[in-house]
Amino acid sequence: MITEAVKKxxxxxxxxxxxxxxxxxxxGYSYDSSFIPMAKEHIPELVVLPSTxxxxxxxxxxxxxxxxxxxxxxxASGRTGGCIPVAGGLSLALTRMTKVLELDExxxxxxxxAGVRTIDIYHTCAQKxxxxxxxxxxxxxxxxxxxxxxxxxxxxxxxYGVTSNYVMGxxxxxxxxxxxxxxxxxxxxxxxxxxxxxxxxxxxxxxxITKVLLRLIPMPKARNTLQLMxxxxxxxxxxxxxxxxxGLVPAAAELMDKISLQAVARxxxxxxxxxxxxxxVLEIDGDTQADLLKQAERISAIAHSLQxxxxxxxxxAQEVDEIWAIRRGLSSAIGAMAPNRFGEDxxxxxxxxxxxxxxxxxxxxxxxxxxxxxxHAGDGNIHPSILCDLSKEGEEEVVHRAVDEIFDAxxxxxxxxxxxxxxxxxxRPYIAKALGHPGISTLKAVKQALDPKGILNPGKIWx
Amino acid sequence: MKSRLEHQPLLQEVKExxxxxxxxxxxxxxxxxxxxxxxxxxxxxxxxxxxxxxLAGVVEADHEALKAINFCLLCRTCIDSCPNKVKTDDAMIxxxxxxxxxxxxxxxxxxxxxxxxxNRKLVKLSAGALQLMRGMRLNHLVPHGMxxxxxxxxxxxxxxxxxxxxxxxxxRSPLKRSLTGKVAYFKGCxxxxxxxxxxxxxxxxxxxxxxxxxxxxxxxxxxxxxxxxRNDFLEMAKETIALFEQTDxxxxxxxxxxxxxxHVAAYFAGDPAWRERAAVFSAKVMGISEYLFEVGxxxxxxxxxxxxxxxxxxxxxxxxxxxxxxxxLKATGNFVEMAGANSCCGGAGSFHIDYPDVSKQILAKxxxxxEASHANLxxxxxxxxxxxxxxxxxxxxxxxxxxxxxxxx
Numbered sequence: 001m002i003t004e005a006v007k008k009x010x011x012x013x014x015x016x017x018x019x020x021x022x023x024x025x026x027x028g029y030s031y032d033s034s035f036i037p038m039a040k041e042h043i044p045e046l047v048v049l050p051s052t053x054x055x056x057x058x059x060x061x062x063x064x065x066x067x068x069x070x071x072x073x074x075x076a077s078g079r080t081g082g083c084i085p086v087a088g089g090l091s092l093a094l095t096r097m098t099k100v101l102e103l104d105e106x107x108x109x110x111x112x113x114a115g116v117r118t119i120d121i122y123h124t125c126a127q128k129x130x131x132x133x134x135x136x137x138x139x140x141x142x143x144x145x146x147x148x149x150x151x152x153x154x155x156x157x158x159x160y161g162v163t164s165n166y167v168m169g170x171x172x173x174x175x176x177x178x179x180x181x182x183x184x185x186x187x188x189x190x191x192x193x194x195x196x197x198x199x200x201x202x203x204x205x206x207x208x209i210t211k212v213l214l215r216l217i218p219m220p221k222a223r224n225t226l227q228l229m230x231x232x233x234x235x236x237x238x239x240x241x242x243x244x245x246x247g248l249v250p251a252a253a254e255l256m257d258k259i260s261l262q263a264v265a266r267x268x269x270x271x272x273x274x275x276x277x278x279x280x281v282l283e284i285d286g287d288t289q290a291d292l293l294k295q296a297e298r299i300s301a302i303a304h305s306l307q308x309x310x311x312x313x314x315x316x317a318q319e320v321d322e323i324w325a326i327r328r329g330l331s332s333a334i335g336a337m338a339p340n341r342f343g344e345d346x347x348x349x350x351x352x353x354x355x356x357x358x359x360x361x362x363x364x365x366x367x368x369x370x371x372x373x374x375x376h377a378g379d380g381n382i383h384p385s386i387l388c389d390l391s392k393e394g395e396e397e398v399v400h401r402a403v404d405e406i407f408d409a410x411x412x413x414x415x416x417x418x419x420x421x422x423x424x425x426x427x428r429p430y431i432a433k434a435l436g437h438p439g440i441s442t443l444k445a446v447k448q449a450l451d452p453k454g455i456l457n458p459g460k461i462w463x
Numbered sequence: 464m465k466s467r468l469e470h471q472p473l474l475q476e477v478k479e480x481x482x483x484x485x486x487x488x489x490x491x492x493x494x495x496x497x498x499x500x501x502x503x504x505x506x507x508x509x510x511x512x513x514x515x516x517x518l519a520g521v522v523e524a525d526h527e528a529l530k531a532i533n534f535c536l537l538c539r540t541c542i543d544s545c546p547n548k549v550k551t552d553d554a555m556i557x558x559x560x561x562x563x564x565x566x567x568x569x570x571x572x573x574x575x576x577x578x579x580x581x582n583r584k585l586v587k588l589s590a591g592a593l594q595l596m597r598g599m600r601l602n603h604l605v606p607h608g609m610x611x612x613x614x615x616x617x618x619x620x621x622x623x624x625x626x627x628x629x630x631x632x633x634x635r636s637p638l639k640r641s642l643t644g645k646v647a648y649f650k651g652c653x654x655x656x657x658x659x660x661x662x663x664x665x666x667x668x669x670x671x672x673x674x675x676x677x678x679x680x681x682x683x684x685x686x687x688x689x690x691x692x693r694n695d696f697l698e699m700a701k702e703t704i705a706l707f708e709q710t711d712x713x714x715x716x717x718x719x720x721x722x723x724x725x726h727v728a729a730y731f732a733g734d735p736a737w738r739e740r741a742a743v744f745s746a747k748v749m750g751i752s753e754y755l756f757e758v759g760x761x762x763x764x765x766x767x768x769x770x771x772x773x774x775x776x777x778x779x780x781x782x783x784x785x786x787x788x789x790x791x792l793k794a795t796g797n798f799v800e801m802a803g804a805n806s807c808c809g810g811a812g813s814f815h816i817d818y819p820d821v822s823k824q825i826l827a828k829x830x831x832x833x834e835a836s837h838a839n840l841x842x843x844x845x846x847x848x849x850x851x852x853x854x855x856x857x858x859x860x861x862x863x864x865x866x867x868x869x870x871x872x
Contacts, residue, residue, distance in 0.1 A: 020502060022527060023523070023527065024504055024513065024522070024527040024528055024530075024531050025502055025503070025504050027504070027512075027513065027516055027521070027522055028502065028503025028504045028509045028512070028513075029503060030521075031486060031512060032486065033485060033486045033487050033488065037519070038512070038515065038516055038519055038521045039521060040521050043521075047502075049502075075488045075491055076486070076488060076503075077487055077488045095501060096501065117492070138487060138488065140489065140492060141487070141488040141489055141491055141492050142488070328546075329546055331485070331487075331546070332485055332487070332546035332547045333546075335483075335485050335547065336483060336547055339482065
C-alpha cells in the first residue's frame with residue numbers, strides 16, 4: 001500500500017498531470033500483449049509518467065526509501081508479461097520521454113530517450129543515410145527502451161544481429177535513484193565489466209533505462225524481396241542453409257508453415273494451394289540493382305535444386321509490401337483462428353530448425369492441438385502458436401503440458417526458451433531447466449547486488 | 464475470472480469484437496485522442512480492454528468506465544491500421560447502449576439531443592432551428608459553428624469561378640451513364656439546420672442528373688445509436704425504410720447519414736420481419752459524391768480557387784468513398800491534396816461539444832495541414848466537419864474558406 005503522503009511526494013516530483021490515480025486509468029497499465037488474463041491484482045496502485053531522467057531518479061529514490069515495487073513500461077507491446085505490475089506499486093511508463101537527443105553522423109551513432117518509438121529512431125537515422133537494423137514485429141509502436149530491456153530481435157537478425165549488437169551505452173537509473181552511465185562512443189572499450197550488455201535484456205529487473213546510445217551502419221542502397229513456396233519444410237530450410245553457406249546472406253529469411261499460411265490466406269482472403277507446406281520470404285540488400293538481380297538468380301538456382309514450387313521476385317514496391325504484409329499480418333491472423341493462443345518464442349541452432357518444427361508437430365498431434373509454426377528461419381528463432389479454447393474443460397492443463405514439451409524440445413536440440421520476447425512471467429517456470437543452478441544463482445547474485453530490496457520489476461524472470 | 468455480465472446479449476456482441484484485440488498497440492500510433500491525451504484509456508486498445516475488463520469482472524461497470532467509453536470519436540482510424548480490424552466503433556456503441564440500458568437512460572444531455580433530432584418538426588424548422596435551440600437552451604450545441612450565411616454559392620462563384628462561367632445558369636451536365644431509377648434526396652438534420660444553402664445546392668445538382676424526389680424524412684438515427692438510444696434508432700430506421708420503399712436510389716449529402724443508412728441492414732440482420740426490407744433499403748443508399756461520380760457528373764464551372772478536401776471519417780473509412788469527391792473536385796480545376804486529409808477533425812457528432820478542449824487541439828492539427836496546403840477553400844461532405852472547419856477558418860484569420868462539396872460542384 002502506498003500511503004497518501006508518499007503519493008504526494010511522487011506527485012510533487014513529476015507534477016500531478018503525470019500521475020494517474022483513478023482506477024479506470026490505472027487499469028490501462030495492468031496488461032500487455034501477452035496471453036496473460038487480466039486481473040484486478042495486476043492493476044498498479046499508481047501510474048507515473050516521467051518526462052526526464054531527474055524525475056525518474058527522484059521517483060526511484062522515493063520507491064527505494066519506502067520499498068515500493070516499480071514496474072517499468074514502454075507501450076506494453078511485450079509478449080511475456082514483462083510490464084505487468086504483478087506486485088502492485090508503481091507502473092513507471094516512459095512513454096513521455098520521446099526525444100531523439102543527438103544524431104552523430106561522423107561516429108554513426110544516435111542518442112535517444114527510452115520512450116522513443118523504434119521506428120522513429122529508424123526514420124530519423126534513415127534521413128541521413130544511416131541504418132538502425134533491429135526490426136521487431138512491433139517496431140512501429142514499441143519503444144527503444146522496451147526493445148533494449150527485452151533485447152528484441154526481429155527479421156533482420158540473420159544478417160544484422162539483434163538489438164544488443166547496436167547498444168553502445170546506456171543511462172540507467174538504479175534502484176536507489178542513482179544515475180549510472182555505461183559504455184560510450186569508443187568502439188573498443190574494455191574498461192570494467194560490460195554493464196551495457198548486462199542491462200540490455202534485463203527486463204527492467206536491474207535498473208530503469210532512461211537513455212540509449214546506439215551504433216548505426218550505412219543504409220543499404222538497394223533492397224528487394226523474394227517469396228519461395230515449397231512442398232516440404234526440409235527443402236525450405238535447406239535452401240536457407242545452402243544460401244548462407246555459399247555466402248549469400250539475406251537481410252531476412254522468414255519461414256511460415258502450412259497452418260500459418262492457411263491462416264493468413266483466410267484472414268486476407270488469398271488463395272494459397274494446399275500443396276504448399278512452407279513459404280520462405282527473403283529480403284536481400286546490396287549496393288546496386290544489378291547486385292540484387294545476381295543474388296536473386298543465385299537464390300532461385302539453389303531453390304530450384306531443392307524442388308521449389310514457386311519463386312516470386314518482387315517487381316515493384318507494391319509487390320514488396322504485398323509479400324511482407326503476409327508475414328507481418330501473420331501473428332494476428334493466427335490469433336484470430338481461436339479464442340486463445342499461446343505464442344512461444346524458442347530459439348534453436350539454425351540447422352536444428354526443421355527438427356524442432358517436426359518435434360513441435362508431434363507434440364501437437366499427441367495433444368490434439370493445432371500448433372501454427374513460423375519464425376526467423378535464418379537465425380533459428382521459432383514462434384510456435386498453440387491455438388486453443390481455454391473455456392473448454394481440461395484444455396488449459398493440456399496446453400501447459402504441450403508448452404512444457406515444446407521447451408524440452410528446444411533444449412533437446414541445443415536451443416533455448418526465448419529468442420527475443422524475454423522470460424517475463426510466462427517462461428519463469430522453465431528458466432532453471434534452461435540455465436541450470438549455477439546460471440540461476442549467478443543471475444540472482446547480480447540482482448541482489450543491484451536491487452537489494454527487490455523493488456525493480458518484482459516477479460519477473462524468476463518467482 | 465468470468466462474470467455473469469458475459470451472458471448479457473449486448474455484451475456478447477461486444478465480446479465478439481473486443482476478444483479479437485491482440486493488445487499489440489498499433490492503434491496507439493494513430494488514435495487521434497491518444498495523440499492529444501497520451502494515456503492508455505484514451506486509446507482504442509485502452510477502451511477495447513476496458514470493455515473486456517467489464518466482461519471479465521476486472522473493471523467495474525461504473526460511471527468512470529462509461530466516461531472512458533464515451534471518450535471516443537468513432538472515427539475508425541484505429542480500424543484502418545489494426546491487424547485484426549477490431550471494430551472499436553461498434554464495440555463502443557454497444558457498450559454505451561449497455562450502460563444506457565443499465566442506467567435506464569443515456570443521460571440528460573444525450574436524451575435531449577436524441578429527442579431533438581428525432582422530432583421531425585423541430586428539425587424541419589430549419590431557418591428557425593437555431594433560435595428554437597436557443598429558446599430550448601440548446602444553443603451551446605452549435606457554438607459559432609454556422610457557415611457564415613453570406614458565404615453562399617453565389618459568393619463562391621464571385622470569388623473563385625473563372626470569368627467565362629460567372630453568372631451563367633447551371634446547365635444540365637453531360638452524363639457518362641445514368642443510374643436508372645428514381646432518385647430521392649435524404650435530408651439530414653445537421654445539413655438542414657446548419658447549412659440550408661448547401662442543401663439547396665445538393666438538390667439543384669441532383670436535379671441536373673435526374674428528377675429528384677423530396678421525401679419528408681426523419682433523422683438517420685446516428686445520434687441516438689451512438690449514445691445509447693438504440694430502440695429509438697431502430698424505430699426511426701423502420702420509418703425511414705418504409706418511407707423510401709418506392710425509390711431506387713437514396714442520396715445523402717451528409718457522410719454520417721449515408722454511412723448510417725448503409726449500416727441499417729446490419730442492425731436488422733437478426734430480425735426476420737425486417738431483414739429483407741432493411742437490406743434492400745441499405746443497398747439503395749449513396750453518398751452524394753459517390754452518386755455524382757458514378758453518373759459521371761461534370762462540375763458546373765471551373766474554379767480558380769485552390770481547393771482541398773477534408774475526408775470525413777464516416778465517408779472515407781466508414782464507406783470507402785475516397786477518390787470520388789477528389790475526382791469531382793479535380794474536375795473543377797485546381798485541387799490540392801493536403802497532408803492528413805482523412806484524419807478526424809475532432810467534430811465527431813457531439814464530441815466537440817462534450818470535449819471542447821480536446822476537440823480544439825485535434826482541430827488545430829487539421830488547421831495546420833489546411834494552411835500548409837495553401838488552399839483557399841476546404842471542402843467536405845459532412846455538417847459536423849463543416850462546423851469544425853468553419854471554426855478552423857475563423858481561427859486562421861480568413862486564410863481559407865469552407866464549403867460543402869455541393870456548393871462548389
